[in-house]
Amino acid sequence: MQKKPLILVTNDDGITAPGIRMLIEVMNEIGDVVVVAPDSPQSGMGHAISVNNVLYCNPTTVDDGPQLEYSCSGTPADCVKMAKNLILNKTPDLCVSGINHGANSSINVIYSGTMSAAVEAGIEGIPAIGFSLLDYDWNADFRPFKEHIKKIALNVLLNGLPDGVVLNVNMPKLKKEEIKGIKISRQANGNWKEEFDKRTSPFGKEYYWLSGEFVNKDKGLDTDIWALENGYISVVPVQFDMTAHHAIQKLNTWDL
């Protein structure tokens, strides 16, 4: 009998979030699961790491599943670093992050704690996937996506991923029978038009809430946003070499 793969599960909504509990359930069908996840919500943390703060990390039990679980005080990227270098004695075969409560399509990949965990795993040489559902409800229905998540994870275990590439998977808010399939996509060109909601504290101090509206500027039919809007699960290969190689020639003409 072949050895079961070792799968690291993490997220950014915290270890008790329904999204990660579903991801653990699916991964338990595939391999030996170790969960190392934040003890509190870390949404919007981007690729933050704890350089000025100490970290706590303790074994915990959340449900009666067979997985080992650790609850940590750090960011999603911290959790992956601790998992690999402190908790596990070897490199896992796969790291999955999520399922995020809310989509991480287009530019949101860069703000996403879910994706920062997957990217950190990729940097550490672990094949990695971030999963997100376009539904911000804490009680969102993750069940329609179980088979797709399993299929994508098995494909990564079977085929591996190119060096320096992780996957960003976004799922539309649909019933199982409404999902049209999986589309390999690219990150749509879009950004947030921010608004700041100004308020006054009980003590007379002005403060702001960051809010805003996402604007998709990309008319392409090959984007993650297009896939989501047309009933598909989008899979974007994401790299962490951020060099704009195409700009190097032009910069070399500057008078520097």
Place this chain on the structure above:
Amino acid sequence: MQKKPLILVTNDDGITAPGIRMLIEVMNEIGDVVVVAPDSPQSGMGHAISVNNVLYCNPTTVDDGPQLEYSCSGTPADCVKMAKNLILNKTPDLCVSGINHGANSSINVIYSGTMSAAVEAGIEGIPAIGFSLLDYDWNADFRPFKEHIKKIALNVLLNGLPDGVVLNVNMPKLKKEEIKGIKISRQANGNWKEEFDKRTSPFGKEYYWLSGEFVNKDKGLDTDIWALENGYISVVPVQFDMTAHHAIQKLNTWDL
């Protein structure tokens, strides 16, 4: 007479850090400067934004320069969002972030608060540059780099930057006469080998400090690390389309 450019200055070490004070001094020679920077150190914040916290932002005066200054409670990315959408009534001609106390070469671009501010400005359509010095000393000598910083900023104002590209400038710890020049570079392939320093609190609780050693795996002579190690200032064009376009064909052969 031509109108002076409007320059937004921010950083991640906090508004009073010597690095940003030097950057403000140089930018005052070029344009009208508005500073919107964190009220406390934000190193390692990556592209974090404040989604679960409120933000404070207040006018302040740090020195007797002509610039306007605002001190904010958020992350570097928050500062850029507040600058554009709350404080300024127009898009600045340039955003500069730094000078960071410590290098942001290779994979550190992804953990860097300094670069997240520059990237956020790029996302908002503002030509942007992050500056970092390979010297972690709070009293590092930033003076040798004044002319180079000015030259790079003037080139960006004159030539513009390609869509979706910002600059990551790293400077070696050298005397002025030792600096060999400026090299357009790419992000070196490297990562951190983490170590966790385990300690016990006065109350008997175990905690950890994240530390480690950077490993450069890249033998290329065109990398930012090579430039720094050989006496050059490195300029890497950075993009925030993180799609691994080269991987799309391969993923389309998978059984999904």
